[in-house]
Each structure stands twice: as C-alpha cells, then as structure tokens.
Amino acid sequence: MAPPLRGGSILLAPPLFFLLSLGALGSQYCVPRKTFPYQDEDLRLFREEGVWNYSTMLLREEQGVLMLGAREAIYALDLHNISSKKAAVYWKVTREKQKECAYKGKQSEVECRNYIQTLHPVNQTTMYVCGTNAFSPVCDYMSYSDGQLLLHGRQEEGKGKCPFDPFQRYSSLMVGSDLYSATFINFLGSEPVVLRSSQTAVRTEFKSSWLNEPTFVYMDHIPESVDSADGDDDKVYLFFSEKAMEYDFYSKLTVSRVARVCKEDMGGQRTLQRKWTSFVKARLDCSLPEPSLPPIVQDVFLLKDHNWRRSVFYAVFTPQSGSSRLSAVCAFSVTAVREVFNEGKFKTPVAVETSHVKWVMHSGELPVPRPGACINNAARRLGMGNSLDLPDKTLQFIRDRPLMDEAVRPLTGRPLLVTRGPALTRIVVDSVRALDGKEYAVMFIGTENGFIQKAVNYEGEMFVIEETQVYEDPQPITTLRLSSTKGHVYAGSTSGVVQMPVSNCGRQRSCSDCVLARDPYCAWDLPTARCASLGSGRSAAVQSLVEGDTSKCPQPEPVPVIEVTLVPGNNLQLPCSAASNLAQVHWLLSDRPLGAGPRYYQYPGGLLLLNASGPDAGRYVCRSVERARGGTHNRTLAVYLLAPGLGGPGGAGKGQEGEAPVDKAVANSTAGPDIPGATAAKGPGPAEPGGPETQTDGGRVAGLRVAVGVLALLCLALTAALLWKVKREPLLRLLPWGGPRESKAKTPVTEYAQVQNHAASEGKTAGEAPGSPCLGNNHHSGVDFKGNGPPHFTSMRDISCLDGLGYINDESEI
Ligand SMILES: *[C@@H]1O[C@H](CO)[C@@H](O)[C@H](O)[C@H]1NC(C)=O
Ligand SMILES: *[C@@H]1O[C@H](CO)[C@@H](O)[C@H](O)[C@H]1NC(C)=O
Ligand SMILES: *[C@@H]1O[C@H](CO)[C@@H](O)[C@H](O)[C@H]1NC(C)=O
Ligand SMILES: *[C@@H]1O[C@H](CO)[C@@H](O)[C@H](O)[C@H]1NC(C)=O
Ligand SMILES: *[C@@H]1O[C@H](CO)[C@@H](O)[C@H](O)[C@H]1NC(C)=O
Ligand SMILES: *[C@@H]1O[C@H](CO)[C@@H](O)[C@H](O)[C@H]1NC(C)=O
DSSP states (O other), X not given: OOOOTTGGGGGSOGGGGGGSOOOOOOSOOOSOSEEEOOOGGGOEEEOOTTOOOOOEEEEEGGGTEEEEEEBTEEEEEETTEEEEEEEEEEOOOOHHHHHHHHHTTOOTTTTSSOBEEEEEEOSSSEEEEEEOTTTSOEEEEEEEETTEEEEOOOOEXXXXXXXXXXXXXXXXXXXXXEEEEEEEOSTTSOOEEEEEESSSOEEOOSOTTTOSSOEEEEEEEEOTTTTOTTOOOOEEEEEEEEEOSSSOOSSOOEEEEEEEEETTOOOBSSTTBTBOSSOXXXXXXXXXXXXXXXXXXXXXEEEOOSSGGGOEEEEEEEOSSTTOOEEEEEEEEHHHHHHHHHHOOBEEEEEETTTEEEEEEOOSOOOSSOTTOOOOHHHHHTTOOSGGGSOHHHHHHHHHOOBBXXXXXXXXXXXXXXXXXXXEEEEEEEEEEOTTSOEEEEEEEEETXXXXXXXXXXXXXXXEEEEEEOOSSOOOOOEEEEETTTTEEEEEOSSOEEEEESOOGGGOOSHHHHHHTXXXXXXXXXXXXXXXXXXXXXXXEEOOTTTOOOTTSOOOOOOOEEEEEEOTTOEEEEEOOOSSTTOEEEEEETTEEOOOOTTEEEETTEEEEOSOOGGGOEEEEEEEEEEETTEEEEEEEEEEEEEEOSSOSOOTTTTSTXXXXXXXXXXXXXXXXXXXXXXXXXXXXXXXXXXXXXEEETTEEESOOOOOXXXXXXXXXXXXXXXXXXXXXXTOOBOOSSGGGHHHHTSOGGGOBOOOOSGGGGTTSTTOOOBOOOTTOTTOOSOOXXXXXXXXXXXXXXXXXHHHHHHHHHHHHO
C-alpha cells in the first residue's frame, strides 16, 4: 500500500492546489452504529443455478415485478418476494457469434456471452432490452403479460445503445420513446458516444475535448420545461468520469463530470450536423477531508421532488489513488448544476508554446443565443424554433468549448457522508417523513464487500444508522434499486440479487436503543413498548432524530442482579456487550471504576477476571456510554454480585494438567433483553460480538475471539500483512499473562485491539486492508473493533508497530 499522498503534492502544478481538499470535518461518524451480519431470514435472495452477473434491474411497480437482466437470462420476479420467480426468458448467444468473438481475441466463456445491459420500459407491457451478444450488441422488444416473458426477436442494431464489452460501465435512459445511451460505439471500446436513438438520432462529436476516455456512470431526465418562465426545454443529465484536459499534470488526472443535453436538440444545420448543440459539461466537486486528488464518481441517484427545482443528485465518490480508503457521498442540487450551465463562464483552449494547449477561463463576449443553451422563448423571439436554426457562431463556440469554467459545488459545501474502509459502490436515497413531520433523505449505500449502509446527514452531522451484510460471501454490490412504495431495497451482484426491507425496527429492543438508532423509519411505540415502523395514526411514540434524546423514554426496568460464586484461583467471565458500535462499555467495581489491573481483561463480549481471589468479591456493574447530540446516554447493562463460595458451578476441564478453570456467569432469559451478552453462548448475533464461550486450555483462555493487535497508524503497510494473519486465524489466542509476556500483561485493557466475532472478520471480506479510526470521531477512543469488515484498529500508545507484529507472529505459531 502506498503511503498517503502528502509529499506528492509538491509535484503538483499550481492549478492543482485548489483541487487538494483539506477540509476539517469536526465530529463525524464513520462507524455504523450497528452492524448486522448476514442473516437470511431478513433477506430474500434470488439466483439461478449456472446464471451469473445479475446486473440490470428495472422496477415495474404497477405490474408488481422486478425485471432482472443477467448473463443470457431475463427474469420477472415478485417485487414483494424476489425469491418467487414469475417468469424467465433466456437469450443465449449463438455458437457462430461466440466463435467469431473468440476469434477476435476475446475470452469465449466470459466475454463472448450475452450480458443483458439495457432494460427500459416502452409501454405498459413492453420493454426494450439490449445485450452485449458476444461483442456484437443487439436490442429487442420484450413483453411481460399473463405471467409470460416474451422476446419479440426483432434483433435491432445495438451499437451505441449497449456496450460491446460487458466489463465496461455504461448508462442509458428511456425518455418517451427515445433511448439515450452513453457507451462506446466500437469493438475496441475506444470511441465513446452519448447518443439519442430516435427519429433524428443525435450524438456527441468524437473529440477528446467532448469525451476523453470516459467512464459512464449515470443518466437521468429532469422535466425542466414544466413551469418554466422562459420556455426552457427538458434536459438529460449524464454523470461520468474522464481524463481531465484542463490540468497540467505529469500524468493524466481523472475528474468527475456532469454533462447535459437538451431533449429537443436536433443538431445543427451545417455545423454539428446530427451532433448535440447543447452538450456542455462541468467538473463535479466533492472534497474528501484529506489531501487527495479529485475523487471519482461511482454512482448517482436522483432524489426526485414533484417540483423538479428541488430535486437533488446524490453521488458516491471514491479516491482515484489507491492510497486512501475513504469514500464520500456528495449531493448536488439540480438548481446548482443548472446555474453553472446556464450562467457560468466557459473554458477556452489557448495555445502556449508550440503544441501545448492550456484551458483557461473564457472572458470574451459570448455569441447569441448562448452556446449550449436549449431553445427557449428568447431564441424563439429571434426566429429560432429549433436547434437547426442556431447560428454557426454559437455552434462553433460550443463545438470547441464544451467545458464550463466553474465546478458544481455540493449542496452543503462538503460531503454528506465520509466513510473509511470498504469502498462504497452504489447508492439509492429514500425520502422519509418522520414523526416530526419533516422529510429526511435516507441513503442506502452498497459496498464492495456486500454490505448496505444506511445513513442520514442530520444538519451537517454524518450518521450511519446501521450496516447490513446482504451477501454471505463478500462481493461488490453492482446494482441498487429502491422501491419506496414497497419499502424494499434490491441489491444485485455477480452471484445474485438480494431484497432487503428499508427498515427492521424490531431489531432495536429497548426504547433508548430505538431512539439512539435515529432511524427516520422507526419510533418507539409507547403503548406496545416496541420499536416499530412509523405507520399511520401512531398515537404515542418517541423519536429524536437530530438529537438522539432518550429523555422521553420510560425508565428502563432495573437490571436483575446476577449472583456469581467466586472460586479462588478460577478464571471468571462476566458477559456484557453494548448494543451499539458507538457505545463504550465501562465496568464499575463497588461503584468505583474498575482499575486496569493485570488480571482484568475487557473484551467485546464482557469482562474476564483471571485467577480470582477473595478480594475480587463485590458488585460488578457494566455500563455503556453512548453520546449523541442530545447528550450522553448512560445505561446499566448488567450487574454481577461476586460472593466467595467453596465450589464453583463450572469446574469443567479440571482434569487438564492443573490449569485454572473458567467459570462463566451465565444468565438466562430472566436477565432481560438489555443484556445481550448475558444470554450466553448464543450464536454470534449483531449485538453480541464475541459470543462468550470459554474453555480451559493449557493455562490460556482459548475460544475467546480476542486478537491482540498492536498497531499504529503509521504502520499501515505492515498492518495489511498482519490482518491477513488475523483473517486466517480467527481464533487468535490471548496470552496476556505469565512467562515472557509479562510486560504485555501490564498494559491497560483498552490497549488491546480486538477482533469482532462476525463473518466479516473471519477472512471473507473482499480485498480489505485495515480500517483506521474515524477521522475526528471522538466517540471512538480506545478499543475500536467494530463495524463492517476488518477491525478498525486504534492507535496504540505505548507499543511500536514492529513490536505488535512480532507478538502476533508469536501467536500464530502456537
Ligand atoms: C418467497 O418465495 C419463495 C419461493 O416462492 C417461498 O419459498 C417463500 O416462502 C416466500 N417467502 C415469503 C415470506 O412469502
Ligand atoms: C407497446 O409497444 C409495442 C412495441 O412498440 C407495441 O407492439 C405494442 O402494441 C404496445 N402495446 C400497448 C399496449 O400499447
Ligand atoms: C460475471 O460473473 C462472474 C462470476 O462471478 C465474474 O467472474 C465475472 O467477472 C462477471 N462478469 C462481469 C462482466 O461482471
Ligand atoms: C493466583 O493467585 C494466587 C494468589 O492470589 C497466586 O499465588 C497464584 O500464583 C496465582 N496463579 C497464577 C496462575 O497466576
Ligand atoms: C455517564 O457516564 C460518564 C462516564 O462514565 C460520566 O462522565 C457522565 O457524567 C455520566 N452521565 C450521566 C448523565 O450520568
Ligand atoms: C432460568 O431461570 C429460571 C428462573 O430462575 C429457571 O426456572 C430456568 O430453568 C432457567 N433457565 C435456564 C435455561 O437456565
């Protein structure tokens, strides 16, 4: 892993400096409050034996089906339960086509297949569908009626509508009966095009100033003619990234762009014949809170408002250099994008020296009508009824200068969300009316390792409500769709599609947990004492989204005291774990903070007391502290009363070579739902990281899913190697006392990084490197072992990186 690009900035030419963002984001959550590992009972899955690449989805809510395009297959799935397949149609590539494709040097079994890439509605029963067809794209009509999917067999030319290469990103959109597509139009994938296939087909000029090695991401339509005072036209917006032409740099820099065209554009008469007269583009700005090159747009979602002026684009960005593990979401208002295009200055090329061209702001007069503008009332008054009437001056200007000088700034001036760890891949956004009557934009964001994060930005504060693992085997989420009306999110990947409810309020089991979740879909219903989704006519419910204020919650039931017999010489485990990744757990002994003695070990599942003795008797209280804007929420999770006795209840393993047995304080259901850890030996649930399970083993406590990682931020490279070990050795053993490791035993408990006991930490996470503590996340001091994927190690004060690595090596040798 490359070191952070700090020294590198010296190499940058001056115009680049402003691209390097140094935003300081005060307090931000980048750790999801809760992590829900894979649980198939909450999800519905669809996959079919032998079929891969479930990459294209079309929601047909009125027909109650999700149309799903995969490799050589199209399905109609029940929107309520995608496991239920209503119809399927298979569209295989012919043997000749496959041979021909392989002959041209493509991989026969991978690339020379028919990947369904385009799926658009035409009318109530008919859709337009295109596939790559072994590097020879074709399109067809397909109908779904009477529970039957039928391809019409029209075999229309698919060039320019659908990519040749199934691995290439593309985007397309149906507006009325016109198909807009952004893809590559040739076999080699070297000629990009933004095309409207219609009566009068219009496309982009093949010039690098228009599109320069682009990666197309997203397209959508805004009905800007509606309520337009100046008779404006509807627009189609396109999001993509491309090699920048406007910066001097030792290598080509990639930038994110938004471009747009006018719906009624028919091209020019002499200049720009059958080419867009309205293609303009601008840079998208989304600054990461670390010095970095401009991040790359990966996906966009348009959150539509019935007043199109209030619609907002939400975009996911990831860094372009591999050294950073940050991802961000920025929102761009349609109005801001429009303003840049309608009123901003253009960039213009100037020749410096002989062959070198620099792009600078154009400060001269603009031709009339304004280049790139749609035909509006002002143009009509000049006698120009459509783009064919536009004067050459206007057209030549825009042909040579499609780039705006100004970048489009995000809605709030900075990202709505920044996360560190597995890269974010896809986004959908739901607008949810909460109990306070306000609308909140809830973001569902897919990750590269098969999770969906649910996040909200509360008045500038980033908050990840939860993350849910939707694929058992980590894999990137490549498609994400939302059905707001049905309340489901659909996530596609190469191996299948998963349906997840937008909320699962019942998973929050106490009022404070429900309120601290700050989930706009959920509130604590007082009459039924349940965390429930906001239905109609909820009489008395508690919700505090912005503040996370739990003061309206009823007093929790006092936690039952669990009596534990203390047997001198035994090891004792007191289960207790917080329900939230953002909470910190503290132990009190007889009302005083438990000292960090060599015999106390705090791990995610509770407290371990080694070699108990008489003076250890007392009242142990496990408390969690969780901060929200509305204040600190303290809560007692468990109380144990240790009293001396003669015979312990445990005693297992006493026969083994005289090592200390471990007693487990096991509480049963009477302990109440607020002591997750105390319902001992349950499977690894979301709130029970490191499910307690102990046994004795040669003087060590084995089976505790506790890894000792001693790492510092400076040692990122070494950490990668180390994590590899952690992944393969989920049962790392803790040897905190005795022998040569005496010195380690003296370090305070909070200095042990610990690995969470869920699938993601057991080596199934795709391509992970270590997460780091969140920037400015003051809720996460000390041990930080939770969240999606790899453990987030906090920096360890006393121990050097090499020390730690050596120690781990020791462990894996056991
Ligand atoms: C969903 O559909 C599958 C397949 O038809 C069926 O086995 C399952 O029971 C359904 N689930 C629900 C909740 O209806
Ligand atoms: C839908 O469009 C298809 C293809 O254009 C056409 O054949 C069919 O008649 C149309 N159906 C309806 C109900 O309009
Ligand atoms: C299709 O899925 C297979 C199996 O997961 C994967 O190896 C391949 O890369 C996928 N192809 C594309 C174009 O994503
Ligand atoms: C346990 O503690 C006793 C004294 O309290 C001590 O004598 C004994 O050596 C300890 N055992 C271990 C394994 O540390
Ligand atoms: C909550 O606990 C923290 C740390 O134990 C303490 O500093 C704070 O005063 C407590 N707050 C309340 C309201 O009890
Ligand atoms: C839990 O405790 C209750 C009452 O103390 C007892 O009746 C029950 O058998 C216990 N259950 C288990 C599984 O230990």
